[in-house]
Amino acid sequence: MENFTQTLGAGPLLGIAAGAVALILLLVIRFKVHAFLALILVSLLTAFATGIPAGEIVNTLVTSFGGTLGSVALLIGLGAMLGKMVEHSGGARILADKLVDIFGEKRAPFALGLASLIMGFPIFFDAGLVVMLPIIFAVARRMGGNNVLLYGIPAATAFSVMHVFVPPHPGPVAATELYGANLGLVLLVGILIAFPIWYLTGYLWGKFVSTKYILPVPALFGSIDEDQPANPPKPSTVIAMLLLPLVLIFMNTGLDFLDGAGVVDAENQTWVQILSTIGSSPVALLISVLVATAVLGHRRGEQGTALEKVLDSSLGPVCSVILITGAGGMFGGVLRASGIGDALSNSLEAIGLPIIVAAYVIAVILRVAQGSATVALVTTAGLMAPAVVAGSFSPLEIAAITLASAAGSVFASHVNDSGFWLVGRLMGMDVKTTLKTWTVQQSLESLAGFALTLVIFWIG
Structure with a gap:
């Protein structure tokens, strides 16, 4: 590729890019082609259309694919294992119960939402919501049984916020890799903005819509979750398991900062290199999974094949x-x-549209058109990453652009999004009510996230 010189002008190249995105949407939406196959096919066609030498096309495709998976697959796989161990051990339920005890039943919506934020760090949106809903329904019944949205919307929003903005979830991890952002910085900024986004668009919005739509608690799970283990871990143990990867990753980020400031010498000091390796995201998550397996598995009496099957089921x-x-x-x-x-x-420079705004708008369009937040975010990052690299942005600005793209990818969940049906059906809402509650919530979450990332971008 070193000898390849692009002869096409900006107009034809941008036309090809627009056509490529449109073709992905057409294949996924109209012809129901799996996104994996659609992305490979369009990548191949785009390579031919832009004049990449035929002998280099396959190598370009495979190298780009492998380069992304090299870090992403480890993070997503290990994150899924950690979440499964916490879920399987009964940690989700015991933590939620403890928070309700601390905050009181009157603040149960806040407590359940806070528990969902904590649990949402390692657990994916769908799995986390299904894990928490039996607890949510039990609390809602205890408080009268006719106001499921008051408890359900804050919790569902919490999982959505964490899934969209915070690694190791696949969307932000993939975008971080494609943009070349610092994962520790994206993680730090994502956690900082997660709580205000959730409070404004989840907790307060849930309190509002619960007065507009009075819905009974669905009888989906019975009165209690019968599958929970009899010997769940202590809440403090669960919190420690969730904090462990955060502490290790933040340690690595802090060492990078100290190295840049000249306080430590990462090239010549062995202890710094060892701690940096331990704090790298894949190693931090590996350590966390191993510790969780020992603490949440072996210490609770699960051994051998049974524990292996639990971990395998997460992948x-x-x-x-x-x-x-x-x-x-x-x-x-x-x-x-x-x-x-x-x-x-x-x-973008010619028309004066800031890259962070362009990234958000493109992600919004892709999200509304095809439904998948992950596909919208990954496609946006792939499209915008070269422009970000060419823009000479600071690490904090790149982190803000990454999270702005993530904010766009969650906009206006509707009938083409599996999460729309999941939330609506599990909470006993019809399509019209789901549009008025969940679709609006996702739009508010997107706008609030974008507003906060703009502030971070300006600071950077």
Whole structure:
């Protein structure tokens, strides 16, 4: 690729990029082609259309795919294992019960939402919501049984916020990789903005809509969750398991900062190198999974094959996400190799549209059009990454652009989004009510997230 010189102008290149995105949407929406296959096919066609030498096309595709998966697959797989251990041990329920005891029944919506925020760090949206709903329904019944949205919307929003903005969830991890952002910085900023986003668009919005739509608690799970273990871990143990990867990753980020400030010497001090390795995201999550396996598994009496099956069951649901993420990285690699990123960067500068705004708008359009937040975020990051690289942004600005793209990817969940049906059906809402409650909530979450990322971008 060193000898490849792009001869097409900015207009044709941007036209090809727009056509490529439109083709992805057409294949996924109209013809129901799996996103993994659609991204590979469009990447191949884009490579041909932009004039990449035929002998280099396969190498470009495979290298981009593998480069993305090298870090993403580890983070998503290990994150899924950690979440499964916490869920299987009964930690989710015991933590929620403890928070309700601390805050009192009158503040139960706040307590359940806070528990969901904590649990949402390692657990994916769908799994987390299903885990928490039996607890939510039990608390709602205790408080009268006719106001499920007061308890359900804050909790569902909490899982959504964590899933969209905070690694190790697949969307922000993939976007971080594609944009070349600092994962520790994205994690730190994501956690900082998660609580205000949840409080404004989840807790307060849940209190509001619960007065507009009085819905009984659905009888989906019975009165209690019968599958919970008899010997769950202590709440403090669960919190420690969730804090462990955060502490290790933040340690690495702090060492990078100290190295840049000249306080430590990462090149020549062995102890700094060892701690940096331990604090790298894959190693931090590996350590956390091993500790969780020992503390939440072996110490509770689970051994051998049974424990292995629990961990194995966490990987199946995330395989599709991992492959789609890799294919999104492939698409981004083709765009970078073809020179489309440079053309996009120059065009954005010419019309005066800031890259962070363009990234948000593109993610919103993709989200509304095809429904999947992950596909919208990965596609946006692949499209915008070359322009970000060419823009010479600071690490904090790149982190803000990454999270702005994430904010756009959650806008206006509706009938083409599986999460729309999950939330609506589990909480006993019809389509019209779900549109008025959940779709509006997702739009508010997107706008609030974008507003906060803009502030971070300006600070950076």
